[in-house]
Structure formats: structure tokens, C-alpha cells
Amino acid sequence: MKKDKEMKKKEHIRWKDLKAYIWLAPCLILLIAFVLAPVLEVFYLAFSKISAANIVKSFGTLENFQYLFHDRDFPRTMINTVIWTIAIVGISLVLSLIMALILNEEFRGRSFHRVILLLPWATSLLITAAAWKYILDYQYGALNALLIKLGIIDSGINFLGGATSSFIWMIIVGIIVTVPFMAFTLLSGLQSIPKDCYEAAYVDGVNFWNRLFHITLPLLKPSINVTIVLNVIYVFNSFAIVNTITNGAPANKTHTITTYLYYLAFGKNKYGASAALSIISFVILTIFAAVYMKMQMKEENE
């Protein structure tokens, strides 16, 4: 009799457990069918021999990875992606932090700046990238027109002429679209710091820099961490800016991983190599996430 009751209890728990999965089902179905299935497909393609007509011939080969490693443009693309991610996230973080600190103060024109910071949220990256492609044009571009009018230069500068200069300009565009998002996240972090944290410091006459480094930044750290993780992922995965402005030109020297993936698959018809590059970026992102989580856990323990 007692045993029977226990059994019943156990079953009851199981039924309750299953109930949670009913609530989760719609979400899980979407994720399995439209996120997990493509991921598995990528793994399947990356390790398969694929014909020119994009039909899988056999599974279990490293051919696609070998193709990538022998590809002339692969090392450049990887280096570009690292520079792209670190430069945009790093510089944007500093600029956004200053912007957030300014916007956290009361001053005339604050609401104007806040509206300006919201603008880029409303515009798609393709549109922003297209505008910059026109602005930076060598011959009829808006930036050269402005600089000539202001008397700063006599004739147009070829901003997108070389690989290096066009890549730097795309990084600048990346920073401009990243700052608004970051500044808002950091601003919301700043606003959640209680005012009385500063009171003792004011009484003791602690100066601005000491307040910044000993009170504000340590308390802002959780927001900064969230911002860094999210933006490294966003910027690493960004596609529209490079795809629109140079699309890898000149001579495939300005690709990042995402635009190169696209070029491999839909420009060169190399589905296998494209999938292999997907796997490589999965690995990079996973390592980044793991290292970051570990660092954070270590900090929390200390």
C-alpha cells in the first residue's frame, strides 16, 4: 500500500515534468525545425563530398576543410574578421561609455542626442551601408563634395580605392552602427546604479576620475560584460556592411567570414567549403563563449 503511494507520487512528478514541455513545445519545435536542422545540415555538408551540381556524393571526408586551408583568400579573411570584430567592439565600447556617461547627466539638448541615438535602430544595415557607399564614392560621393566645399581638399580622395583604406572605412561604418546600441545598454546600466553609492564620495570630495574608476566602472561591470558578449557575436556575424560596400573587392581582400561564406556558396558554388567555414566560425564563437564564461565564473569566485 505504502509502495503504491510512492509510485503514485513518482508518476505525479513525471506528469508535472511533462507539463512544462507542453509549454515549451512551440518554441522547441521552431528551434528544432529551423535552427537545429540547418546546423545539422551544415555539419553534414561540411564533411561530405559534394558534386558540382551540389549533390552529396559521400559522407566522411575532410576534403572541404583541405580546400579552405589551401585557399589563397582564407588567411586574409580570417585575419580581417579578427581585426573587424576587435576594432569595432573595442572602439565602440570606449565611445559608447563616454556617450552613456554624458547622457546620464542632465543638460540642455540631452533628449536630442537620445533621439539621434535611436535613429540607427530604425534603419536596416543595408540602408546605412548603401548610404555610406554613396558618401564614400571617389567621384560623385557626398564626403568628397563636402570636404572640397569646406576647402579641406582640392580634389576627391579615393576612400574605397585600396583594400586597407576601404576596410578601415567599413570598420568606421561598423562603429557608427554599433555605438547607439551599446550606448543605450550602458546607459540603462548607469541608471540602475543607486545614487547613494556616490554620496559618501561627494562628502569626501573624491574627484571625477576616482569616482569613475572606483565606483562607476566596477558597478557597471555586469552591463559592460553583457554588452561585450552580445556585440562580439553581432559584429562577428555582421554581413550587410561588407556585402554592400565592397563585397570583398579588390581581389577578395576585404572579406570577413560571413561575406566569404556567401561568396563561396552562392558565388563560387562551393557548398561544401562554405559549410566547412560555417563549422570553423561555430568553433570560434563557441571557444569565445566558453572562455568568457570561465573568466566570469573565476571573477565571481574571487
Added chain:
Amino acid sequence: MNKRNKKVGRFFLYMFAWGMSLFILYPYIVMFLNSLKDQQTIYKIPGTILPIEWHWENFINVWKDIPLLTYFKNSAIIAVFGTLLCIVCAIPAAYAFARMRFPGKRFLMALLMMTQMFSPVVMMVGIYKVMARYSMTNSLLGIILLVAAFNQAFAVWLLHGTFSTISKELEEAARIDGCSKLSAMIRIILPLAAPGIVTATTFVFINGWNEYTLSLILIGDTNLKSINLGIRAFFGYTGTQWWYVFAVSLLATLPILLFFRILERHLTGGLTAGAVKG
């Protein structure tokens, strides 16, 4: 002396803020001025800043020259239905993560966060092949399902944060009064979670409206193109019709600007609720 230093410091900070804002605003000014130029003025070398003649009719003619109404309709369908599907699926999932205990919870949460990391761009070949198998290439339904799926992680994470901040007692009181779990959620939790739901909806809607990469990979049919694909179609070998690119760009930004008031009011609160829970 100290006071003077402070004043100089403040001056530089304001200059920085204005510089930053101008830099962000600059492409919009360029878009506006150039959407009003004609072909000759756009391709003048060196370029002009202001239009020589102001061609306001560009904003009317563009509707006749390209199927802009179709593009707007498609973007609206993707944004509205993608958002609805996304939020309807995310609410119960976020509720389960916030309130229920079940085996595999940590694993599923981690898996969900992993999907946040893999944007559709890095697995485009996989998406293309899978959608071809579902016979959903060249289909708005396919884009809607993908938009809903790839925004799940963000929506569930944000709503999970919101639900966690709502006290359990209210809900328990409702349960004691004879409410089922479902009706307790609909009557008690959802109204209280409204700010979070609005934030999630706004973000997913913007993502859907601005969707570009998935359509680029999957949509070929002109009748199914979204605004962004329409804009891309202006980039031709024979020269880009920049005045139309910018007119369409500004028109495409308008619907989102209408969301702005909602966004600004709820943005800070909604995002922090999620961030605290991490």
C-alpha cells in the same frame, strides 16, 4: 582653478556628444538631400551637397517605377506574422523557464542561448538546403518561420527576465481562487509583463521589417521581395539610381519611426530586467 578645469572638461564632453550625434546623423542628411536630386545632379563630378532643383516628385514617381507597394506589403507580412509567431511561442516557453521545474532545464536554456550565437548568416548553406527540402524557398511563410525561430532566443531571454521579476504570490492567490495555470497567466502575469512583451515585440518587429539576409538567400521571385531586396535591386551594372535608393530608404524607415515612442519608453526598463537576471 578647479572650477575652471571642470568647465573645460564639460565643454569637451559636450563637443564629443555633438560630434558623435552629427556622425550618426550625417548619412540621414545625405539620404534626404540626395533623394531629391535628379540623375544629372547625382552623377555630377565633383558631387554637390544640395540638390540644384528639388525633385519632390521622386517620392511619388518611385511608386510607379518599381513595385514598391508589393515590397512594402511583403515586408509588413514578414514583420507582423513573424513577430506574432515569435512572441506567441516565446511567452509560454519563457514562463516555463521562469516558473516551472523540469528535467533538462539548464541544458535547454544553454541550448537556447547557443542559438543566439549562430545568426542565420553563418549557416546560410544549411538554411538554404533545409528550406529547399521543406519546399519553402521563394516563400514568405518560410521567411516568417525563420524570423520567428531565430528571434526565439532573444524573446525568451527577455521575457524570462520580465516574468522572474513578477512576484509569485499574486499568481498563487489567483490559483487558490480557482484559476487554472493558463488563466492565471493570461489574467495576472501577462498584464504585469506588458512592458517586457512590448519591448520584445518591438525588437522582433524591427528585425522582421529590416530582414535582409534570409530573403537574399531564399527569395528570387520579384513578387515576394521585401523592401531591402528592392533597394538592393537598384544596384545595377549600368549605375545605381541613388535618388530612388534614398527615397525608398527613407520611406522604409518611417514605419519604424512610429514605433519610437513605445521603444524609448520601454527600452531601458525592459532591457535591464533581462540583464540583471543574465
